Amino acid sequence: GRHLIEPMDFSIDELEEIFNLADEIIANPENFKDICNGKLLATLFYEPSTRTRFSFEAAMYRLGGKVIGFSEPNSSSVAKGESIADTIRTIGCYADIAVMRHPKEGAPKVASFYSNIPVINAGDGGHQHPTQTLTDLLTIRAIKGKLSNLTIGFCGDLKFGRTVHSLIKAMSRYENIKFILVSPEELKVPEYIKKEVLEKNNIEFEEIEKLEDSIQKLDILYMTRVQKERFFNEEDYIRLKDSYILDKEKMNNAKKDMIVLHPLPRVNEISYEVDEDPRACYFKQAQYGMYVRMALIAKLLGVC
């Protein structure tokens, strides 16, 4: 079967098919309300989630399917030491498709090796978050009308932020994309992404520490939370957690048509006053997340 473990698992053409289907679902949801009748989605969440889990569940229900799963792994036989391999083999006896979030990098990939049903990576540690990337791309495509010729700034925790890693990979495939990477020295984009994605493909990028220095150049500002749960010690987290706070004043220097995205949840990095700005698109983005997951489920189940 087909899985989605990292953004490059789909070609640009396949992504376009998913986005076109999401557009159709948004335009005529009635036409899709029964297409997953009789199908079951399993949600295996070994880490907390609001958007990813609820949007997957809402997506499956809105397609006429049903959902089983856990959001507290210790309520399952994981607590008794059952392996990922055995868990997914068992889930495959009951469900038609599985969504897995896990704190360990590579866990959903391991699951896919043992699975007879499609496995979707819903975030693995500080590694990848491909369905967030589908969400981000659909949002950019809808609001900016294109996925090429864009300057995108990533700001915050670029080291542990898996949504950043996945979106950089995915956007690097489109024409004339420039990245401005804004982070403290300790939270820079991992070397492997710079080497294997940016440098290898001759993508233009710069690394800076101050958001004020470049905000005026951006078409998209992608803010991120400092990922507390990935830090080895609390002192470092406390020192770095408020490195960036996007407020009205900073927004005054941005382009009139720049958009602000954030995978959410936010902590302090975007002031609530920015929510009123028409350029703040992060809740719209969360909404697109459900539609793109509807399209993804439909494609992986082969019902569309």
Ligand code: CP
């Ligand atoms: N964006 C995202 O993954 O949010 P959750 O952690 O709430 O699922």
